[in-house]
Amino acid sequence: xxxxxxxxxxxxxxxxxxxxxxxxxxxxxxxxxxxxxxxxxxxxxxxxxxxxxxxxxxxxxxxxxxxxxxxxxxxxxxxxxxxxxxxxxxxxxxxxxxxxxxxxxxxxxxxxxxxxxxxxxxxxxxxxxxxxxxxxxxxxxxxxxxxxxxxxxxxxxxxxxxxxxxxxxxxxxxxxxxxxxxxxxxxxxxx
Amino acid sequence: xxxxxxxxxxxxxxxxxxxxxxxxxxxxxxxxxxxxxxxxxxxxxxxxxxxxxxxxxxxxxxxxxxxxxxxxxxxxxxxxxxxxxxxxxxxxxxxxxxxxxxxxxxxxxxxxxxxxxxxxxxxxxxxxxxxxxxxxxxxxxxxxxxxxxxxx
Numbered sequence: 467x468x469x470x471x472x473x474x475x476x477x478x479x480x481x482x483x484x485x486x487x488x489x490x491x492x493x494x495x496x497x498x499x500x501x502x503x504x505x506x507x508x509x510x511x512x513x514x515x516x517x518x519x520x521x522x523x524x525x526x527x528x529x530x531x532x533x534x535x536x537x538x539x540x541x542x543x544x545x546x547x548x549x550x551x552x553x554x555x556x557x558x559x560x561x562x563x564x565x566x567x568x569x570x571x572x573x574x575x576x577x578x579x580x581x582x583x584x585x586x587x588x589x590x591x592x593x594x595x596x597x598x599x600x601x602x603x604x605x606x607x608x609x610x611x612x613x614x615x616x617x618x619x620x621x622x623x624x625x626x627x628x629x630x631x632x633x634x635x636x637x638x639x640x641x642x643x644x645x646x647x648x649x650x651x652x653x654x655x656x657x
Numbered sequence: 658x659x660x661x662x663x664x665x666x667x668x669x670x671x672x673x674x675x676x677x678x679x680x681x682x683x684x685x686x687x688x689x690x691x692x693x694x695x696x697x698x699x700x701x702x703x704x705x706x707x708x709x710x711x712x713x714x715x716x717x718x719x720x721x722x723x724x725x726x727x728x729x730x731x732x733x734x735x736x737x738x739x740x741x742x743x744x745x746x747x748x749x750x751x752x753x754x755x756x757x758x759x760x761x762x763x764x765x766x767x768x769x770x771x772x773x774x775x776x777x778x779x780x781x782x783x784x785x786x787x788x789x790x791x792x793x794x795x796x797x798x799x800x801x802x803x804x805x806x807x808x809x
Contacts, residue, residue, distance in 0.1 A: 519684040521725040526683045583732075590686040590727060599732040600671045608667040617658040620749075 470543040471516060477509040477547045495563040504554045509547040512582070514591035516544035521590070548594070551581035551601070570613040579604045662745035669740070670776070671733035674706070676714050677780045681724050689728035690781055691717065696735060704787035705777025706735050714782045737776040740793055743768045760806040770799040 487501035517538060519526040532538040555577030562570050579601040587597050618624040674696070679688035694710035701707060711730065717723040748762040773796035774789040 515685065518686070521682045521684045521686075521727070523683065523725065526685075529684070590684070593727065596689075596727070597732055599734065602672070602733060603670055604733070605667045605670055609665065611662075611664045613660075613662055613664075615660040617660055619658045 468540045468543070470545070472545045473547075476545070479507065479509045479511060479547055481505055481507040492560075495565045497561050499557075499559045499561075501557045502555070503557055505552065507551045510549040510551060510582075512546050512549045512587065513543055514546070514587050515541045516591065517542040518591050520592065549582045551579065553577065553579045564614060567618070568613065568615040570611060572611045573609065575608040576606065577604075577608070578606065658747070658749045660745070660747055662743065664743045664745075666741045667739065669737035672735050672737055672776045672779050673732050674711055674730050674735060674779050674781055676717065676728075676782050678714055678718070678782050681717050682727070683725060686727070688717070689732075690730035691723060691728040692730040692734075701787065703789070705737065705774075705789060706787050708781060708786045711781050735779070738774045738789070738793075740773045740796070741769075741771045742766075742773065742796075743771075757807070757809045760804075760808060762802075762804045762806070764802040764804065766800040766802070767797055768799065772796075 483503075483505040485501055485503040487499055487503075489497060489499040492498050517530045517532050517540065519529040520531065522529045527533065527539040530539055532542070555575055557573070557575050557577075559571070559573040561572075562568065580598065581601045582594065582597040584602040587594070590596075674690040674692075676688040676690060679686060682688050691712035692710060693712055694707070696706040696708075696710035698710075699707055712723065712728075744764070744766045745768050746762055746764045748760060751759045751761070753759060773793040775791035775793045775796070777789050778786050780786060
């Protein structure tokens with residue numbers, strides 16, 4: 467028979483988030499932002515085996531914390547709100563709106579996330595401090611660039627100024643031909 | 658004619674070196690590794706870290722000095738490989754009439770065919786510890802897609 471323990475006074479977990487950002491228009495259609503973004507989470511939910519055998523010699527069941535007093539050799543799933551995590555980051559981004567020929571959004575993040583386990587404790591329940599470390603999803607540097615560039619080809623552009631017209635007529639011809647074929651088959655189907 | 662794209666790059670995510678055999682602990686927990694050197698120095702070719710920087714499982718099991726003890730290697734103390742992917746598209750819209758158009762697109766996912774490896778094998782009792790046996794989540798080989806869209 468296993469048991470589950472829930473504390474009578476469970477603390478409510480919470481997250482405090484904060485950020486400080488400065489945004490500037492560097493040039494027409496070009497904006498730049500630099501920000502510090504962070505959060506702190508407290509009293510995060512956790513569960514652990516409160517009657518897990520303490521590493522040591524002998525029969526492992528005899529090393530369970532509740533064995534000497536009660537002879538209890540089963541697991542106890544103990545709920546707790548004893549974990550915390552924090553996130554700190556420097557976020558830099560630049561955005562160029564589409565004006566002449568291109569637009570882009572570039573983002574760079576330098577960050578660190580620390581926690582005690584991504585789901586629950588990964589190691590022994592009796593050494594909470596040794597669980598502390600970077601989160602499994604923690605990536606120190608992260609960069610993303612999205613772009614749209616209007617290439618200088620086509621009517622009104624530098625190269626292949628007449629391309630669009632020629633290709634369009636070719637396409638219209640192709641559509642007429644496809645339409646003709648369809649018409650031809652439908653006519654013959656009726657014969 | 659438009660050249661559009663999304664290019665992403667980020668450094669690796671962390672992982673923990675472990676022994677999948679915890680007999681020496683005589684308990685239920687996962688046995689954390691005993692670190693004796695720098696796992697990031699002299700990394701063997703093709704490996705994610707140097708497994709020789711940790712006490713081998715045979716020693717852990719047979720040397721009484723390691724009995725009933727957790728290792729000293731920190732949780733998530735190692736880093737996996739970096740990730741890079743460029744998704745680029747070349748597109749052109751042909752106007753047929755004022756209201757109808759044909760949009761032709763050539764989409765390339767992972768243009769440079771960059772191999773985005775997943776985390777290396779972190780189990781020090783495994784024969785292929787440190788080697789890469791998987792791709793990172795969402796990693797893909799170069800994939801091209803052509804599309805022709807008729808808008809009206």
